[in-house]
Amino acid sequence: xxxxxLIVSLISLLAGLTACGGAATPTAAPTEAPVVAxxxxxxxAxxxxxxxxxxxxxxTEEPTEEAITAVNxxxxxxQADITTFDPDNGFEVAGLGAIAAVYEGLVExxxxxxxxxxxxxxxxxxxxxGLIYTFxxxxxxxxxxxxxxxxxxxxxxxERRSDESLVLxxxxxxxxxxxxxxxxxxxxxxxxPQPSFLDTLASPWGPKVVGPGALVDNAGDDLAVSYLxxxxxxxxxxxxxxxxRGDQYVLARFADYWGEAPYFDRxxxxxxxxxxxxxxxxxxxxxxxxxxxxxxxxLAQLPEGLEIEAYNDLGLEMAFVNPAKAMGxxxxxxxxxxxxxxxxxxxxxxxxxxxxxxxxxxxAMLTPAEPVQYPTDMxxxxxxxxxxxxxxxxxxxxxxxxxxQQRVADLLVAQLAGIGVNATARALPQDESYTFxxxxxxxxxxxxxxxxxxxxxxxxxxxxxxxxxxxxxxxAYSNPEAxxxxxxxxxxTDQAERDAMYADGGAxxxxxxxxxxxxxxxxxxxxxxxxxxLNPRPAIPWNxxxxxISVQ
Numbered sequence: 001x002x003x004x005x006l007i008v009s010l011i012s013l014l015a016g017l018t019a020c021g022g023a024a025t026p027t028a029a030p031t032e033a034p035v036v037a038x039x040x041x042x043x044x045a046x047x048x049x050x051x052x053x054x055x056x057x058x059x060t061e062e063p064t065e066e067a068i069t070a071v072n073x074x075x076x077x078x079q080a081d082i083t084t085f086d087p088d089n090g091f092e093v094a095g096l097g098a099i100a101a102v103y104e105g106l107v108e109x110x111x112x113x114x115x116x117x118x119x120x121x122x123x124x125x126x127x128x129x130g131l132i133y134t135f136x137x138x139x140x141x142x143x144x145x146x147x148x149x150x151x152x153x154x155x156x157x158x159e160r161r162s163d164e165s166l167v168l169x170x171x172x173x174x175x176x177x178x179x180x181x182x183x184x185x186x187x188x189x190x191x192x193p194q195p196s197f198l199d200t201l202a203s204p205w206g207p208k209v210v211g212p213g214a215l216v217d218n219a220g221d222d223l224a225v226s227y228l229x230x231x232x233x234x235x236x237x238x239x240x241x242x243x244x245r246g247d248q249y250v251l252a253r254f255a256d257y258w259g260e261a262p263y264f265d266r267x268x269x270x271x272x273x274x275x276x277x278x279x280x281x282x283x284x285x286x287x288x289x290x291x292x293x294x295x296x297x298x299l300a301q302l303p304e305g306l307e308i309e310a311y312n313d314l315g316l317e318m319a320f321v322n323p324a325k326a327m328g329x330x331x332x333x334x335x336x337x338x339x340x341x342x343x344x345x346x347x348x349x350x351x352x353x354x355x356x357x358x359x360x361x362x363x364a365m366l367t368p369a370e371p372v373q374y375p376t377d378m379x380x381x382x383x384x385x386x387x388x389x390x391x392x393x394x395x396x397x398x399x400x401x402x403x404x405q406q407r408v409a410d411l412l413v414a415q416l417a418g419i420g421v422n423a424t425a426r427a428l429p430q431d432e433s434y435t436f437x438x439x440x441x442x443x444x445x446x447x448x449x450x451x452x453x454x455x456x457x458x459x460x461x462x463x464x465x466x467x468x469x470x471x472x473x474x475x476a477y478s479n480p481e482a483x484x485x486x487x488x489x490x491x492x493t494d495q496a497e498r499d500a501m502y503a504d505g506g507a508x509x510x511x512x513x514x515x516x517x518x519x520x521x522x523x524x525x526x527x528x529x530x531x532x533x534l535n536p537r538p539a540i541p542w543n544x545x546x547x548x549i550s551v552q
Contacts, residue, residue: 072263072264072265072266073264073265073266073267073268074264074266074267074268074288074546074549075268075270075286075287075288076267076268076269076270076287076288076289076291077269077270077271077272077278077281077287077290077291078094078095078269078270078271078272078291079094079271079272079273079274079275079278079292079293079400080093080094080271080273080400081245081246081271082094082095082098082243082245082249083095084228084229085098085099085102085228085229085230085231085232085240085243086225086228086229087099087103087168087207087208087210087228087234088160088161088166088167088168088169088207088208088210088228089166089167089168089225089228090167090168091167091168091205092205093452093541093542094291094292094542094543096204096205096540096541096542096543097291097540097542097543097544097545097546098240098249098251098267098269098546099208100204100236100540100543100545100546101236101237101238101251101267101546101547102144102232102234102236102238102239102240102251103208103209103210103232103234103235103236104119104120104208104209104234104235104236105119105120105201105202105206105207105208105209106118106119106120106121106124106135106137106154106186106201106207106209107119107121107124107198107201107202108202108537109202109456109537109538109539109540110537111535111536111537111545111548112311112535112536112537112538113538114364114365114456114538114539116198116199116202118138119138120137120138120141120149120154120209120235121135121136121137121138121186122136122137122138123135123136124136124198129193130190130193130194130195130493131189131190131191131192131193132187132188132189132190133187133188133190133197133198134185134186134187134188135185135186135187135188136184136185137149137150137151137154137183137184137185137186138258139184140258141235141258142235142256142257142258143211143212143213143233143234143235144211144213144232144233144234144235144239144254145211145212145213145217145233146256147211147212147213149209149211149235150180150183150184151180151182151183151184151185151186152180152183153209153211153212154178154180154186154209155178155179155180155186156212156215157207157208157209157210157211157215158172158175158178158188158207159178160210160215160223160224161207162175163223165223166223166225168205168207170471171200171203171205171206171207171454172207174190174191174192174194174197175188175189175190175191176189176190176191177189192491193491193493194490194491195457195490195491195492195493195498196455196457196459196460196490199455199456199457199460200454200455200457200460202455202456202539203454203455203460203539204537204539204540204541204543205454206454206455208234209234209235210224210228210233210234211233211234211235212233213233214227214228214231214232214233215233218231230243230245231243235257235258236254236257236547237253237254237257237259237261237262237546237547238251238252238253238254238262238267238546238547239251239252239253239254241266246271247270247271248268248269248270248271249268249269250266250267250268250269251266251267251269251546252265252266253265253266259547260547260548262546262547262548262549263533263548263549263550263551264546264549264550267546270287272287275290275293275294275295275403278290278293279294279295279298279526282306282526282528283303283306285528288527288528288531289525289526289527289528289531289544290525290526290527291525291542291543291544292523292524292525292541292542293401293403293404294524294526295403296349296350296351296353296404296407296524297351299351299353299524299526300351302526305528305529306526306527306528306529307526307527307528307529308524308525308526308527309524309525309527309534309536310353310522310523310524310525311522311523311525311536311538312362312364312520312522312523312538313452313522313523313536313537313538313539313540313541313542314362314364314365314452314453314456314538314539314541315362315450315451315452315520315521315522315523315541316357316360316361316362316450316451316452316461316517316518316519316520316521317354317357317408317448317449317450317517317518317519317520317521318357318360318448318449318450318451318515318516318517318518319340319446319447319448319449319515319516319518320436320446320447320449320474320475320477320515321333321445321446321475321477321513321514321515321516322436322440322443322444322445322446322447322475323440323475323477323513323514324440324441324443325440325441325443325445326391326392326393326445327393327445327446327513328513329388330513331384331387331388332384332385332388332391333513334375334381334384335380335381335382335384335385335419335421336381336393336416336421336446337374337375337513337516338374338375338376338377338378338380338381338419339378339381339412339415339416339418339419339421340374340412340415340416340516340518341374341375341376342356342357342374342518342519343356343374344415345408345411345412345415346518346519348411349407349408349411349519350519350521353521353522353524354519354520354521354522355519355520356518356519356520357372357517357518357519357520358371358372358517358520359371359372359503359506359507359510359517360372360461360462360466360506360509360510360515360517361458361461361462361502361503361506362453362461362520363520364456364520364538365453365456365457365458365461366458366499366502366503367499368499368500368503368506368507369500369503370503370507372506372507372510372517378418378419381419382419382420385419385420385421386420390422391420391421391422392421392422392423392424392445393416393421393422393423393424393445393446394423394424394425394426394444394445394446395409395412395413395423395424395425395426395444395445395446395447395448396425396426396427396428396433396443396444396446396447396448397409397425397427397428397447397448397449398427398428398429398430398433398449399427399428399429399430400429400430401430401449401450402427404450405427405448405449405450406425406427408448408518409425409448410425412425412446412448413425426444428444433447433449433474434472434474436474436475436476437474437475437476440475440476443475446516447474447475448518450521451465451472452539452541453465453539455539456538456539458489458498458499458502459486459489459490459502462486462489462502462505462506463486463490465515466482466486466505466506466509466514466515467482467483467486467487468480468483475514477509477512477514477515479508479509479512479514481508482505482506482508482509482512483505485501485502485504485505485508486501486502486505488501489501489502489505523536523541523542525544530551530552531549531550531551531552532549532550532551532552533545533548533549533550534548534549535548535549
């Protein structure tokens, strides 16, 4: 309950932040994501903008190692600016890779899996009552300001994260105390058993160890918030060399990094909002990769010299339902569900890179014993709409995700027309979605999003998006019976029992027409030949491991 109240108190802080999706253990941990290319050409989208490949005279030659490493610099792009570089105070998505290259936490997910492994903690133990975690910290870790890391610095960083003025403080909702019995040991005491605790530490938005160069030397009167917006002091393989908002960020190799040195000396991150421009820059050798949003319809015919890495980032394509408008009527909701059954259109939208959703949880997180069932009787759906009279449905989606969501929306508009619904679609600034609950009548009937949980544990999906008052329950849907089941599942240690409870709670939300799961979507990175060791993590959307990426 403490977590519930704390999360509710954070809703007002979320306006203007990017959803994590964002954000967050599977029945069987997925194996490392394969590099897969589709074998069939994907069907044309109704209105998707097509980015034309360069003409033959401008065709890209396969880059050599020398071309990629001319100045040992990796060039990538983000579509959206980084709101803040503070790892405790923002729901960044695109910027997660940069933040993870500068800051580190105690644990992380191993590449290609949701297996938990040590990072700044070499190992850990848990008491028999499930309340006390004891972390043995890694020796020889140095902050970017030159000071050594001990348990005192870790404690200071985590106590800062716990401050309720910071957006991500809810990660420590259940922590009662941090203790440092010696410089190499951190003891964390919980208020109640929390099986998801290690997953929250491994989350891309999870607690990072911020150094004294920020928290002491530049603390100011705001817990170093002003300083950390555009500066950093971490322990990662790269330092933040420059932060030019709206233009470019530069990371530089940290010479005293405790682990294996990164291949690249310098990472240049340019802000290129238009995905078409990113694609052209990649094809013209001005970028080394497109991290997210490369048009699915063009993946089957990539220019020479480009390759694909597809991986499961726990992204779930779904629709938030506005209960205050037409779909608040059960008969209309059932008819709409029938028309937009994902089996009818997912292949057209995503080709071989998605499958119809099984539940309101990504399939890499849990596989339900009984997948959600969309109704299939089109005649009954048409009759329900005819009886209701004129039915109008507006479909909204974030303008920042238009490259994907416009295609999905157009397909749904066509499907709804088949049962007599007058459907329209429009792009909205993503910030606007965080205020839908304030004026439900002005909000769209359906809002499309590809969401990412905080971490790989089902609790981080349910309590971020679905429960009453959850931070990103943007339509303010409430189902107390489902809430009770979800909150009870949070204390269950048996994975099969836990997953069944989360799945049952999700089924209630689907049947009550609060949320509609649409597709499990693989994220696709398109990169220049010669690069290797991208090591994307399933729980980290739209990013590669900048510390391991190298040239063959």
